[in-house]
Amino acid sequence: MTDFFKGIEPIRYEGPDSTNPMAFRHYDPDEMVLGKRLEDHLRFAVAWWHSFAWPGGDPFGGQTFERPWFGDTMDHSKMKADVAFEMFSILGQPFFCFHDADIRPEGDGFAGNTRNLEEMVDHIGTKMEEVGTKLLWGTANLFTNRRYMAGASTNPDPDVFAFAAATVKTCMDATHRLGGANYVLWGGREGYETLLNTDLGREDAQLGRFMNMVVEYKHRIGFEGTILIEPKPQEPTKHQYDYDVATVYGFLKRHGLEDEIRVNIEQGHAILAGHSFEHEIALAAALGIFGSIDMNRNDYQSGWDTDQFPNNAPEVTLAYYEILKAGGFTTGGTNFDAKLRRQSLDPEDLVAAHVGGMDVCARALKSAAKMLQDGELERLREARYAGWDTEQGRKLLAGEWGLDQIADYVRENEIDPEPRSGRQERLENLVNRFV
Amino acid sequence: MTDFFKGIEPIRYEGPDSTNPMAFRHYDPDEMVLGKRLEDHLRFAVAWWHSFAWPGGDPFGGQTFERPWFGDTMDHSKMKADVAFEMFSILGQPFFCFHDADIRPEGDGFAGNTRNLEEMVDHIGTKMEEVGTKLLWGTANLFTNRRYMAGASTNPDPDVFAFAAATVKTCMDATHRLGGANYVLWGGREGYETLLNTDLGREDAQLGRFMNMVVEYKHRIGFEGTILIEPKPQEPTKHQYDYDVATVYGFLKRHGLEDEIRVNIEQGHAILAGHSFEHEIALAAALGIFGSIDMNRNDYQSGWDTDQFPNNAPEVTLAYYEILKAGGFTTGGTNFDAKLRRQSLDPEDLVAAHVGGMDVCARALKSAAKMLQDGELERLREARYAGWDTEQGRKLLAGEWGLDQIADYVRENEIDPEPRSGRQERLENLVNRFV
Amino acid sequence: MTDFFKGIEPIRYEGPDSTNPMAFRHYDPDEMVLGKRLEDHLRFAVAWWHSFAWPGGDPFGGQTFERPWFGDTMDHSKMKADVAFEMFSILGQPFFCFHDADIRPEGDGFAGNTRNLEEMVDHIGTKMEEVGTKLLWGTANLFTNRRYMAGASTNPDPDVFAFAAATVKTCMDATHRLGGANYVLWGGREGYETLLNTDLGREDAQLGRFMNMVVEYKHRIGFEGTILIEPKPQEPTKHQYDYDVATVYGFLKRHGLEDEIRVNIEQGHAILAGHSFEHEIALAAALGIFGSIDMNRNDYQSGWDTDQFPNNAPEVTLAYYEILKAGGFTTGGTNFDAKLRRQSLDPEDLVAAHVGGMDVCARALKSAAKMLQDGELERLREARYAGWDTEQGRKLLAGEWGLDQIADYVRENEIDPEPRSGRQERLENLVNRFV
Amino acid sequence: MTDFFKGIEPIRYEGPDSTNPMAFRHYDPDEMVLGKRLEDHLRFAVAWWHSFAWPGGDPFGGQTFERPWFGDTMDHSKMKADVAFEMFSILGQPFFCFHDADIRPEGDGFAGNTRNLEEMVDHIGTKMEEVGTKLLWGTANLFTNRRYMAGASTNPDPDVFAFAAATVKTCMDATHRLGGANYVLWGGREGYETLLNTDLGREDAQLGRFMNMVVEYKHRIGFEGTILIEPKPQEPTKHQYDYDVATVYGFLKRHGLEDEIRVNIEQGHAILAGHSFEHEIALAAALGIFGSIDMNRNDYQSGWDTDQFPNNAPEVTLAYYEILKAGGFTTGGTNFDAKLRRQSLDPEDLVAAHVGGMDVCARALKSAAKMLQDGELERLREARYAGWDTEQGRKLLAGEWGLDQIADYVRENEIDPEPRSGRQERLENLVNRFV
């Protein structure tokens, strides 16, 4: 036991009227919702990087956090892991997520990195057994080290491609060994800074081969988790190839991967790409590639991907509504890819931020479940499309008629449709009954 | 002859030093560039809608233009056409583009619309022979009439789908009859205002069938032009299905249309979707679906799709550079999907705006051609990827090696790549030698 | 009685558990909050323009609403007024707001406009007595008519300045006669489309004189309401002079008006200027110029000023919190400067949109009041600045010390401050207890 | 002499046709423009921070640059200075700018910082004499150190205010001693992350007192340079108090500083605040507070303040046009507050970026000068406002007439102004003759 969280007791559910800032007011893991425990619906995960590895810098200022585990040695990494599991325990978070670079010190090249990673995987595996926390997903950090500055698999230098591939292999091994439910690829440097030095065709071919190797390797080692791509339109690069759900879908189709890879959708990335979070979830569900979510919130005002903890229950409700409508998570879950504001220096801030985030999500999922059970919203949606379920509606889509037959039909029957109200405000009012 | 442009002479090329505001300083149609006449490179088209049909309204103010041809009768439409061809003549624009609703008065339902359209097609066909202007593309306006307020092919009401399909049939017929080089579909209402009343799966199936019918009908009538989709992310709807080039590509793949349909890329729409114009062109070329462009400019400051005439030669140069690199236009061209500012009331404004736009494009294409002939930019780009053309580079992509073989290779050879400069500023300086 | 709202009963408060979509669940006008009736806190107003005059157009489509009162005659305007008061009655809205152009048909020049306005003021005055609805504010529409396309008071043509001044005089007279609590100036065309044809200095002098005349005239006629400027950064113009609260403050100071004019802050305009709504309110309060609010919501995704009805209770809570902290409204109120989505065709939509908006505001104001009564947020804020209330803190601000004395003090006392947590997440969690 | 720039010769002017990437094609310091040497017009300065102190990090990656002078000792700082002056020499840049933290190693508290600063000022003073480079401005870095994380003068802790004040004193001393032409204050942390913990009134009073002390101290020590505030709307904080030129003007008026402080306008900050660069310059000129510029360019696509080197000559032309129209720089100049892309690793990149930037500015200033000499743009602008120079126009502004007199005038004379073309496209074409 470190003493980092000294004085902070495990967080308990105390109900909506509690004024205890270190209690859950909405998240009772054992509450049954739509026939499933809340914990099993939400499948919360802590993100190792933001909570334990981020020093608090921004483009105009350096480190603000002073954590005893900041440092480059294996001992630092182990202390970091120990503190992490203490927090998982305090919060009762069932899962965590990591990049290799979060959990191990930087080694001497690939061999050193691998050695450090393996040793830390042992350490973490032991802690997982002790504490009972599971791994939602692992991933490789292919963006921080300067070797990746011009891309990982899409680098103009094939040696970087090779280094990245080798690194992903070790991270898939680590994830497999720790029983991860998914493996994620976020292509933070897979894109470009300037089109002037970029060959889009070559880089697409590189990325396509890379992803195919990931899928092949998954099958070779018998990893049964889901492979997930996390879309993001830009930042750090000016343009990233995994722009949004629709773009990733096109990439998967082009490279024959649409049945093998799904998406991990982050709220902040959806916003950054000009979409709502619920849009990206609904679209992925419609395309059959919905996997998991990174829960955070963007700053609408600045437009930046600020990775703040979610705090707006009505917005989060719409996201979980789409998830529940799509059948809920299978291997996926709710990963808090969220970081403290850099002024939030205290250990209490770190715990409280997660408490608040978990509570917002729990409240939102319960609202979404009630809205789904109520059924009015779905009844209204279906009623709107009812014409398509008539014989005439089906015929139009069936492929028998072409434009000219339809033109005859419209002319002969003097079809002249009258518009009907879209009822947006009434639907929004309906939602407000539940949030 | 109307007297709308009275006093405005045909525009002539007078060279860069001319101070005549009603002369071309860069656009000499007969100038040979990369072995082709400038006119044949640029393939300029006037957009009927902005230049002749738009009354000058904005969300806070009504009509500012008072044109003698504004009105609902066939005579008004014919006067509008006559003025249009007078302007084509003054400018020497080789092409024009139209929506059905631009060239005909609104009729009484589908039959009335069709009758009006056919009569105007006769009138315009005669003018085309007289003046020599050709049709770059035709299209159907499936967004202005209130019947389309909730979508055309993606409407929840199948009767609207039918009305839209019938209308597209008549517009394809009109385009075919006028010898159009392309037929365009812009789905201004194919999207949604609120996800709360929308079924993404149904609407995708509707849009997929619709586009397949368009392709089937093209082949049935022997139309040899290209079918083009014009991507736009939003506006008028909150989310449009043809978001950007990557999204359209995914849609085409999903519905088996990737060899049948190409894209018409608009500068303002590229910007609105978070891309540069040159990115969208380069991506479409890399995906094999580049078709044509709508030339205008967006307002970066407001973020709106303001459809202004282009005026920034360095930016436009980068767009034409990608077009030339992709082999130039085949059936496509440069359509000025650009409108006057609503305070630009005078006939002279309308002509001068096109003169300025044509000159910027001509200057830009010539700069792009010089840059391509110089070759330095492409040499530097290829040199950057040279490693991929080695035997080792090819092996990495060939499909023989998996992640584990690569990991062995990296470990055994202690691969530890050193980053190399991306040279962005030097490349930008190089571009500045040509613009 | 028209039959427009046939079948819609007056809206009643039925409490949070009501499932009646045409009932208030949070707005009970007589509920006492912080010692005042809820109605007297919120001071709701309907906006004549959006609710009764807007035809439903957008940049790509025309009118969708087909209202029996659409038309250019005095009879149309009177029917519009009658329907308006029927809706005020159904909703129990205590106030309304209008532009001259909303309530009267366009006349023949200034004299015609004035005659029409005066006749309608008579008609509306009678309705006000009958129904009991009061006037929150009146204003002049100086942006729709094409004569204002290049500005009203900031027009390069002094005749337009004169026409605008004369029009404002008649609108102030009308507002005075109807007992308006405020008079608003929104400078939709006071700005520019291009700096290339604009003289900022001249236009500032024009606007300054114009506003001084408004204040002088107010005093001359004994109007006791508040003069309000409504800031907006852009749209319809590319740049508007009343950009945001800070900019308006600078303008007022420059022209000696800071004690005479206050601001009417609109949510959508705050967002468009890169601020939060609560920021603009708090800033206006700090500068002593807070007046009234236009309640709506912007679309963060598109960035447009969509003037939607508010639906996010947590966000609206933060706005009312700042208002309550500043002492609540005096002459100001909550004007729904909000419009239906153009697909919301039914009379029921119009009523329901206001019901939903009023309920969101009522819920938000009650949450804000509880948060203020709880006091914890304010205690934490004050504690953060406690150092400034010490003797040393006061000395630093008192003006006795200069930079050199302070430098001596820092050196001698080896001042080296340790940063303290900003507690942002904990404060956000605290807020979430109340929303 | 270090060997950092080994092999790079002093940059010479070779004229527009030169293909030498390490030559000026437009910047000939001695060229006479409007009666002044080009060097004396542009007054270029290198920014110490970006060029010599920035390690190349971004939010997702660490240091990419590996400079021999990176380190914490005085020797490192001196080597950095030596390299800096070698670059000034290579480029022929007449000025430089610095923050204290750029030129000295971090010391042990205030006393240590001061000692290090003073020693470095000696070193730099010697280099200035040797090389002949002058100081455009100095400034204090009140944002990087974690002590400033919650603000400098606007910190809730008065000790931070004191530390900041003491630091500014030492930086003003240093600037004075090195003969600086200006002293700049950029309030990167003067703002807030969340309104929930912020007292706007208190922080405004703190900032007001702070700026007054700066002005008092300037006069006390006899510093004759100009005090400049650099506006920026956000980043690093969510909201910064010096939002834009209009906001700074209001602040200056409020605290009686409008005759003492001017603005240093940065292109990227103007864009971030929703303005064009030329707007901010023109506005500052109109308000009498224009001082100096930070030349760089923002990324319109991402919206971030990317501080790239300028490369778009037409845009830069509009900025210099406003500067020349306002009489040109007096104490101000063109500071390249621009940084390399993080992939631009080579010393050659650093020099070439400045060469390209200087050339773009030189080309732009010469275009602007020609446009001003041509005079047509100004003639058209004046003609547009000609009505205001008539007797009737003057009377409207003179203060004799009120709204009622004007109303009488409009009624009696049946004033009904006809709108005139704003000629935007023709003006843009006119500009394109010069760029």
Ligand SMILES: [Co+2]
């Ligand atoms: Co994420």
Ligand SMILES: [Co+2]
């Ligand atoms: Co993120």
Ligand SMILES: [Co+2]
């Ligand atoms: Co277009």
Ligand SMILES: [Co+2]
């Ligand atoms: Co457009």
Ligand SMILES: [Co+2]
């Ligand atoms: Co408003």
Ligand SMILES: [Co+2]
């Ligand atoms: Co608005």
Ligand SMILES: [Co+2]
């Ligand atoms: Co700067």
Ligand SMILES: [Co+2]
């Ligand atoms: Co900057």
